[in-house]
Amino acid sequence: MTDSKPRYIPPADAPFLAGGGEMARLIAAHDWGKSLGPLGSWPGSLKTTVGLMLNSPVPVVLLWGEDGIMLYNDGYSHFAGNRHPQILGSKVREGWPEVADWNDNVMKVGLAGGTLTYNDQELMLNRRGKFEQAWMDLNNSPVIGEDGKPAGVIAIVQETTERVYADRRLSAERQRFEQMFHQAPTFMVMLDGPEHRIEYANPG
Secondary structure: OOOOOOOOOOOOOOHHHOOOHHHHHHHHHOOOOOOOOOHHHOOHHHHHHHHHHHOOOOOEEEEEOOOOEEEEOHHHHHHHHHHOOOOOOOEHHHHOHHHHHHHHHHHHHHHOOOOEEEEEEEEEEEOOOOEEEEEEEEEEEEEEOOOOOEEEEEEEEEEOHHHHHHHHHHHHHHHHHHHHHHHOOOOOEEEEOOOOEEEEEOOO
16 A cells, blocks of 8 residues: 655755655745755755654654754644744744743753653643643754764654543542542452452451
């Protein structure tokens, strides 16, 4: 079975955008003159990283240079919500002002050659016209430039908000069950396995 969607043909000066989906089109159409310069003049490390990022099935954002100029793939565009596509080509602290200090630290550590990994990290983000809690797994790594030094930071972003809420609901239901179990007016036990071992017993 073949993909019926027509394959994107990038500009002649940007073959690294091939196969990159909608974000490849937006990156090709964006005016980079005041930030990264024309596509054809980008350093090889930037082109290679963008090509890999665009073809990744998971949300990825690249923060290039000291200002963290934002480039990202289709997966991240969905994560960004109403911030997309305005944040394309913006400085990261301007693209996400509510977490500017957080991203300042990401850039500081990444450009110094360090990595940062977070699991179920909570952040308050405005993606749909109002601030709301969001949880995510984040993996931030430096991208090495032409001179062998970190030139940017690449971040893999996996949102875990739905799972966090599901875990909280499950925990709350378990607590309610245990409360009802212990407050029952008669004796109750919960048996486990073929040997009927007592797993829980209320005070009765």
